[in-house]
Amino acid sequence: xxxxxxxxxxxxxxxxxxxxxxxxxxxxxxxxxxxxxxxxxxxxxxxxxxxxxxxxxxxxxxxxxxxxxxxxxxxxxxxxxxxxxxxxxxxxxxxxxxxxxxxxxxxxxxxxxxxxxxxxxxxxxxxxxxxxxxxxxxxxxxxxxxxxxxxxxxxxxxxxxxxxxxxxxxxxxxxxxxxxxxxxxxxxxxxxxxxxxxxxxxxxxxxxxxxxxxxxxxxxxxxxxxxxxxxxxxxxxxxxxxxxxxxxxxxxxxxxxxxxxxxxxxxxxxxxxxxxxxxxxxxxxxxxxxxxxxxxxxxxxxxxxxxxxxxxxxxxxxxxxxxxxxxxxxxxxxxxxxxxxxxxxxxxxxxxxxxxxxxxxxxxxxxxxxxxxxxxxxxxxxxxxxxxxxxxxxxxx
Numbered sequence: 001x002x003x004x005x006x007x008x009x010x011x012x013x014x015x016x017x018x019x020x021x022x023x024x025x026x027x028x029x030x031x032x033x034x035x036x037x038x039x040x041x042x043x044x045x046x047x048x049x050x051x052x053x054x055x056x057x058x059x060x061x062x063x064x065x066x067x068x069x070x071x072x073x074x075x076x077x078x079x080x081x082x083x084x085x086x087x088x089x090x091x092x093x094x095x096x097x098x099x100x101x102x103x104x105x106x107x108x109x110x111x112x113x114x115x116x117x118x119x120x121x122x123x124x125x126x127x128x129x130x131x132x133x134x135x136x137x138x139x140x141x142x143x144x145x146x147x148x149x150x151x152x153x154x155x156x157x158x159x160x161x162x163x164x165x166x167x168x169x170x171x172x173x174x175x176x177x178x179x180x181x182x183x184x185x186x187x188x189x190x191x192x193x194x195x196x197x198x199x200x201x202x203x204x205x206x207x208x209x210x211x212x213x214x215x216x217x218x219x220x221x222x223x224x225x226x227x228x229x230x231x232x233x234x235x236x237x238x239x240x241x242x243x244x245x246x247x248x249x250x251x252x253x254x255x256x257x258x259x260x261x262x263x264x265x266x267x268x269x270x271x272x273x274x275x276x277x278x279x280x281x282x283x284x285x286x287x288x289x290x291x292x293x294x295x296x297x298x299x300x301x302x303x304x305x306x307x308x309x310x311x312x313x314x315x316x317x318x319x320x321x322x323x324x325x326x327x328x329x330x331x332x333x334x335x336x337x338x339x340x341x342x343x344x345x346x347x348x349x350x351x352x353x354x355x356x357x358x359x360x361x362x363x364x365x366x367x368x369x370x371x372x373x374x375x376x377x378x379x380x381x382x383x384x385x386x387x388x389x390x391x392x393x394x395x396x397x
Contacts, residue, residue, distance in 0.1 A: 051127035053098035055108050056089065058136050060119040060192055060220070060230045067094065070115055078107060089131040096122075111140045112218055119192065119220035119229050137191050139229070140169065142217040144183040144254055145200060149210070152202065158184055164200045165214060166190040179217070179254045195227030198252060215254040224248045 039047075059070065071086040071094075078084075084107070085097035098104040113120040121136040143165050145158070155173065162168040166188035175185040190196070196219075202210045224233040224246040233241055 047127075051125075053100065053104040054125040054127050055096045055098065055104065055122050056125040056131055056134055057094050057096065057120055057122040058092045059115050060121050060136070060139075062231070063118075065116070070094065073115055074113065074120070077113065078103075080106065093131045093134075095125065095131070109140065112220065114218070114220045117221045121192065137193055138167070138189040139192050139220075140187065140189050141166070141219065143186045143188055143190075144179065144181070144215045144217070145186065146181045146183045146213045146215060147210075148182075148184060148202070148212060152204070153184070157202070158186075161200045161202065161212070162186045162188060165197045178256060179215075180257055181215070181254075183215070192229045196222060196229075196248065196252065198227075198248065215252055217254045219253060222248065 059065065067088050074086075074096075075083055080098065080103040082099045082103065084099070084103065087095055089095045096107060098107060108122055108124055111120075111122070113122065119139055121139055123134060123136060123138075125131075125134070143162075145161055145165075148158070148161075153173070155171070158171055158173065159168065162171060165186065168186065168188055170187035172185040175183070196216070197214050199211045199213060202212060204210065220229055221232060222229045223231050223236045225236045225241055225248070226233075227248045233239070233246060
C-alpha cells in the first residue's frame with residue numbers, strides 16, 4: 001500500500017497546478033500520442049477572418065456569480081445588432097464572439113461596462129493566446145478635471161494632466177455640461193491595479209501649486225480605504241476603519257445637474273390680440289383674475305375713482321344711482337312678464353314664456369313631402385311609359 005501510495009503521488013498528481021509542458025517533461029509519450037493534426041496555412045487564414053470579432057473579458061471582483069446571469073445582463077446592456085456568442089473560458093474568464101465590426105468596437109472600446117456594480121474588463125482577443133495568461137489591467141472610463149484656470153486651459157496642458165490619470169483616448173475641451181461644475185472631460189484607460197487619482201497638480205512658476213479635483217463618471221465600486229477597484233472598504237483588511245481612515249469617497253463621483261437646470265422651455269399663452277389663442281371656454285389657459293389686494297387696493301377703496309380711461313365721466317351722486325337701479329329693476333320685471341310661458345305638462349306655469357315660431361307660408365312644402373311626391377310622380381311616369389310600349393307592340397303584331 002505504501003508503494004501504491006508512492007506511485008499515486010507521481011508527477012501527474014504533483015503537476016495539478018503546473019503547466020502542461022512541465023507535466024509532459026516527466027512522462028514517456030507513446031508514438032500514437034505524437035500523431036499531429038496538421039492545419040494548412042490557407043485554413044489558418046480563414047480561421048483568422050472569423051476571429052476578427054473576438055473579445056475576452058472578466059469581472060473585476062473576487063465574488064462568485066452566475067455566468068448565465070452575466071451573459072443575459074451584458075446582452076441587454078450592449079444591445080448589439082446580433083446577439084454575441086458567449087462561452088466560459090475558465091474561472092471568471094469569458095469569450096465573446098461578435099458578428100460585425102460595429103458590435104466589436106462597441107464592446108471593446110466603449111464603456112465602462114459594469115455587472116452588479118463591478119467592473120467588466122474587456123480586451124481584444126486573437127483566439128490563439130491562452131486565456132489564463134491574458135492580462136486585464138485597463139478600464140475605459142470618463143474622467144473630469146475641475147477648476148482649470150481659463151488662462152491655462154490649453155490642449156498641451158490638458159494632455160499632460162490627463163496622462164497622470166491614465167492613457168488618454170479623447171479630450172473634450174468644451175463639453176456639454178450634463179454634470180455639475182466647470183471641467184474638462186477626458187476619455188482615459190485607467191490601470192485597475194493602481195489606486196484612483198483624486199487630484200492632479202498644476203505648478204505655475206511664480207504662482208505656486210494648484211490642485212485640481214478629478215471626478216469620475218459611472219465609476220464601478222471602489223474601496224474608500226485604498227482606492228482600488230474590485231472590493232469595498234469593509235472587505236479591505238479587517239474592514240474596521242474609522243471615518244478618518246477613509247482616504248477616498250463619493251466626493252470623487254461626478255454629479256449630474258438637476259432636472260430643473262436643464263428643463264425644456266414650455267409654451268406660455270399670450271394675451272388676446274397679440275397672437276395668442278383662447279380655449280373653448282373663451283379664456284386664456286393659465287390666466288388668473290386679479291383681486292383688489294393683488295392690485296394694491298384697499299377693501300374700502302372706490303374702484304370707480306381709479307379709472308384711467310380718457311372717456312371717464314364724473315361720478316354720479318347717490319340719488320342718480322338709486323334712480324338708475326330702480327329703472328333697471330322695472331325693465332327686468334317687464335321682460336319677465338312678457339316671457340311667461342304655459343307648461344303643457346299639467347304641472348303649472350313656468351317663469352318664462354317660450355316664443356312660438358310664426359307659421360310657414362301657404363306655398364311652403366316640407367322637403368320630406370317634396371321628396372315623396374317626386375318619387376310618386378316618377379313611378380307613375382314609368383308605368384305610363386311601360387303601358388304605351390306594350391300597346392305599340394300589340395299593334396305591330
